[in-house]
Amino acid sequence: MRNVITGAVCAIAIAIGAWWWPSQGDYGRALWIWDPSKILAFQSERDELFVLCGELNLSTLWIQVSPDEDGHLEHASQWRLLNAQANDHGVAIHALHGQPEWAISRNHREPRDILEAIIRFNNASTEKEKFAGVHYDIEPYILPEWHRRDRRADLLQQYLALLDVLATRASQVGLRFGVDIPFWWDLPDPDDPDVAITDVSFRGTTKSTTQHLVEMLDNIGLMNYRDRAIVEDAEVPDGIIPHGERLLGYADAARSDGHPVEVIIGVETFFEEASFWLAPGLPIETFAKVTQADDPESWFPASIHHPDCRTKILDERELYSWWLTKDRVNHRHVGIQLNRGGCVDEVLAQAKQIIMDRYSAGANGLDQNVVTNELLRKVNGDDEENPHPNEHWRDARLLADGGLEIRRVMLESTTFADDSFEVLTQELDKAEDHFADYSSYVGIAFHYDEAIRELMEE
Secondary structure, eight states: OBOOOOHHHHHHHHHTTOOOOOOSTTBEEEEEESOOHHHHHOHHHHHHHHHHHHHHTEEEEEEEOOBOTTSOBTTHHHHHHHHHHHHHTTOEEEEEEOOGGGGSGGGTHHHHHHHHHHHHHHHTSOGGGSOOEEEEOOOGGGSGGGGSHHHHHHHHHHHHHHHHHHHHHHHHTTOEEEEEEEGGGGSEETTEEEEETTEEEETTEEEEHHHHHHTTOSEEEEEOOOSSSSOTTOSSOOSHHHHHHHHHHHHHHHHHTTOOOEEEEEEEOOOOEEEEEEOOOEEHHHHHHHTOOSSGGGGSOGGGOOGGGOEEEEEGGGGSOGGGOTTOOOEEEEEEESOOTTSOHHHHHHHHHHHHHHHSTGGGTSOHHHHHHHHHHHHTTOOTTOSSOOTTEEEEEEOTTSOEEEEEEOOGGGOSTTSOHHHHHHHHHHHHHHHTTOTTEEEEEEEOHHHHHHHHHO
């Protein structure tokens, strides 16, 4: 990921009066691109992309790919052209894809097939036309079973087994392989503060999933979503630097043991909010009993397991600063996202009814009115014990069907979307000055292309 941006591209950026932001030291930068349709279709869009590479000092692009039903990469000729032109500009393209469901063993075939599609594509391409690597964004914590500690361990073992196979296969053919992970995977487990949230046994060793990954992968994109290098006066260490140091420390140690993993620190530049329908739920212990089935898919029917109708579980501990959660009677509320276009009304209605019948307080012999009122109070800031709730969740209201609609909002502290581009450059320069002490650090990554463009234009 070292900076190999050509002088020609940088000259173009300067000539048109655009931003040009040289990185600290010898670092390049990366960018997530989720919709490549325009850059595949139009030369003018590719030209603008390469100017952006010069402006931001980008040396790596993680770009979404889409294999067809026959296992071949869609738009292969356009990809060859894009890869060749990127190579001419000193930019490496890594094929990007991922779904949370891939973490489960029965779904491992799809990510393996996509890797094989990239390998076939590269075998049929010239050196300049090849992908430099494959980058997966799987995020298993989105799945319902993450909220059961015993299920989480099993899920993470399946996840690690998949990545082990993929990394080995990619290495055999000279492809760089990496994944995205969140910074909080190494924070203390709320149920047992003596261990990390993702501690798991793999290959006979128990440690955090992050520590396993640094010994397995070529690179890791850390989703380190904070908008300040260091958050001043924080109750606990917070900011890009403290949340990046843990992974960088692991990675440097792995390098010393012969595992030369590279770490890219990802920052957020867009803003998002969503609405959820939730059934007033169950105490954590009761939730665990209700979901005792061996197969987590039996917790929820197949109709709910659809990418556009994804189940959401709100753990009440998300509503509080972590030090306020101990000794509380916390609940888990099962629901579903409302504003996803592909979740048609009849599927949504069926999902709501099933969730209410199985996972609501009333369906399990509890006073639903009490649970409902407590959740309304906690979300809307009327809880005397926690007068400053986590504003990630807000504006709860009771609906006629007995469920609650709640907005989930991206916090200002997690994104640069509400900051100026000047603030972003200042904070990231501070972080890079600090990260220069780590041999595994190779640069910053921006999520994502459209959002960073908007920020630069303001």
